[in-house]
Amino acid sequence: MKPGSDRLLDVEELTVRFGTEDGAVLAVDAASFALGPGEVLALVGESGCGKSVTALALTGLLPRSAAVSGRITFAGRNLPGLAERELRRIRGRDIAYVFQEPMTSLNPVLTVGRQIGEVLRRHQGMGGSAARRRAAELLELVGIPLPHRRLGEYPHQLSGGMRQRVMIAMAVACRPRLLVADEPTTALDVTVQAGILDVLRTLRAEIGTAVLLITHDLGVVADIAERVVVMYAGRTIEEAHAEALFARPSHPYTRGLLDAVPNPARHADGGLREIPGRVPVLATSPDACTFADRCGHADGVCRTRRPAFARGPAGHLVRCWHPLAVPVPP
Amino acid sequence: MTPTLEIVDLVKHFGPVRAVDGVSLTVGVGEVVGLVGESGSGKSTLGRCVTRLVPVTSGQVRIRGRDIALLSRRALRPLRRDFTIVFQDPSSSLNPRMTVGDIIAEPLRLHRLGSAATRRARVIDLLDQVGLPADVVRRYPHELSGGQRQRVSLARALSASPSLLVADEPTSALDVSVQASVLNLVGRLQRDxxxxxxxxxxxxASVEFLAQRVAVMYLGLLVEIADRAELFAAPRHPYTQALLSAAPIPDPAVQRARRRIVLSGDVPSPVDPPPGCRFHTRCPVAVERCAVDVPPLRPVGPAGALVACHLVDDDGTAPEVSAAMPAPSLGS
Structure with missing residues (x-):
């Protein structure tokens, strides 16, 4: 990450707690990361690691039962300090979201053109015909053929991939500086996913949008992310450039995750490596490494002291008392 | 040797929807065949036809030589212990009011296999085989994690020692690290x-890991069947090439150097599939003939692969679809 003022988004010590009937849950535990303008950063982890909660917390989209603390600086402004009215202006105009399931985010009784037009009228004060023209341009930008015809169609008339393209078109209607994409291709087939990832690349090239990509899919990360932050049990545990992370993971959990995924480019004769045990659900932040119980490298320190998120031997940020050695090239 | 499963010209229509439209496929004794396809390809319907969870429109499903496609439910019942299915979401396929022990023993009870005591012993044995501790017998499904529930489904499916297991996306609902352990388990159980x-x-990727042969399905039909290594090294059908190309490799150094095939358009409706080759509307290398003549699934090449494409020669030479794609304009 480039220093200081180059940052578009700076998240410091973000902590999110939920009060539930079964007691408190610590969903995000002092997560820190930053994003530069036009950068594609992937936030990676398995279910329950806190990646989606982090994404929602950025612009205050969590329910009232969530207690959020920490600093979230976006373009020089501290977001948690803003009034809801001001946050609403930022959402949609400067920070836009795309979620996994487009059908639940689109209004089924409004045409595609009407829904995109709504965004343009609301945030950019465009008139009807200008909004319609711009909506068609946006559909073209996200790779929808015959955009003028599509404007008059309803969401149910579109395929899953087309709906997700419409969602992205709406999200980028105001040329946001940050697009938060939460598992945007998880519900889609791979041939459709390839097209959506191309759309994200196009947006970056054409309007310079930075992308915070929330995903569990390491293939998607390998395809599109420049930098990767790995989360585990609410904590950020490793951060590095994508190539470096895949080639030289420093955290044993990252290593475990990479080894667990079957890779068609190299057949796993001896079986896939498994990570024993389960992800813990925590009420409070323990004075320990949260991965210690599942880690082959853990010792007394790991179980009694909380590791800091610090520069490790491979140059990655890593939260581990015993980061993995950098492999010696043959 | 008679193959364990022989599907011959299987057709399943739901009203006007031609979900499976004439599929023939064989699974040999002790063989793992991967059936790959995207949503709407008909792969799950095929699995349901094979296990007779839905009635078959026409064709044959021979299990160890006996055609069960059109048998009555009554005639089918005693044969059911020989073929079972596990599903994607174990939480909806396990009865929430039954204990794990009862769930696993149910097939044995229904088929009147063994005494109560031997069934109990069998359940403990099965739990051990799927890597669950014996004390889960008295637990209920909701007390288990997703991965553990899928292990229970496998134990139930295998309790009556079937000769065929149909596994329909058994790991798709699971987390990456849990997926690995379930894939390893399926592989180990199958070998044992x-x-x-x-x-x-x-x-x-999971097919590459588990299967010996792979069949690729598109819009109700098989387009390619080949040995695993052959299919992944040199896919022949343009759709197989596109599918492999679209699945990202979890390694940026490899993934970013690939020339990708991005298909245009959507999968057409199975109500009114395109004439000729069903893939021709999205195929980057289609020629006129592809829109007219239906390509038969025919043997090509020296290793016995089957491909349904006019553009693949009898010696197995196939068009290189990625060469027909525009070079990436927005490299990263």
Whole structure:
């Protein structure tokens, strides 16, 4: 990450707690990361690691039962300090979201053109015909053929991939500086996913949008992310450039995750490596490494002291008392 | 040797929807065949026809030589212990009011296999085989994690020692690290117990890991069947090429150097599939003939692969679809 003022988004010590009937849950535990303008950063982890909660917390989209603390600086402004009215202006105009399931985010009784037009009228004060023209341009930008015809169609008339393209078109209607994409291709087939990832690349090239990509899919990360932050049990545990992370993971959990995924480019004769045990659900932040119980490298320190998120031997940020050695090239 | 499963010209229509439209596929004794396709390809319907969870429109489903496609439910019942299915979401396929022990013993009870005591012993044995501690017998499904529930489904499916297991996306609902352990488990059980397996999935990587042969389905038809190594090294059908190309490799150094095939358009409706080759509307290398003549699934090349494409020669030479794609304009 480039220093200081180059940052578009700076998240410091973000902590999110939920009060539930079964007691408190610590969903995000002092997560820190930053994003530069036009950068594609992937936030990676398995279910329950806190990646989606982090994404929602950025612009205050969590329910009232969530207690959020920490600093979230976006373009020089501290977001948690803003009034809801001001946050609403930022959402949609400067920070836009795309979620996994487009059908639940689109209004089924409004045409595609009407829904995109709504965004343009609301945030950019465009008139009807200008909004319609711009909506068609946006559909073209996200790779929808015959955009003028599509404007008059309803969401149910579109395929899953087309709906997700419409969602992205709406999200980028105001040329946001940050697009938060939460598992945007998880519900889609791979041939459709390839097209959506191309759309994200196009947006970056054409309007310079930075992308915070929330995903569990390491293939998607390998395809599109420049930098990767790995989360585990609410904590950020490793951060590095994508190539470096895949080639030289420093955290044993990252290593475990990479080894667990079957890779068609190299057949796993001896079986896939498994990570024993389960992800813990925590009420409070323990004075320990949260991965210690599942880690082959853990010792007394790991179980009694909380590791800091610090520069490790491979140059990655890593939260581990015993980061993995950098492999010696043959 | 009679194959464990022989599907011959199987057709399943739901009203006007031609979900499966004439599929023939064989799974040998102790063989794992991966059936790959995207949503709407008909792969899950095929799995349901094979296990007779839905009535078959026409064709044959021979299990160890006996055609069960059109048998009455009554005639089918005693044969059911020989073929079973596990599904994607174990939480909806396990009865929430039954204990794990009762769930696993149910097939044995229904088929009147063994005494109560031997069934109990069998359940403990099965739990051990799927890597669960014996004390889960008295637990209920909701007390278990997703991965543990899928292990219970497998134990139930295998309790009556079937010769065929149909696995329909058994790992798709699971987290990455849990997926690995379930894939390893399916592989180990299959090697230890020797059942034949039709492994249905959209995930090419898990097929590459588990299957000996792979069948690729598109819009109700098989377009290619080949040995695993051959299919992944040199896919021949343009759709197979596109599918492999679209599945990202979890390694940026490899993934970013690939020339990708991005298909245009959507999968057409199975109500009114395109004439000729069903893939021709999205095929980057289609020629005029592809829109007219239906390409038969025919043997090509020296290793016995089957491909349904006019553009693949009898010696197995196939068009290189990525060469027909525009070079990436926005490299990263």
């Amino acid at each position: 117990l020797g059942f034949a397996c039709l492994f249905i999935t959209h995930d090419l």
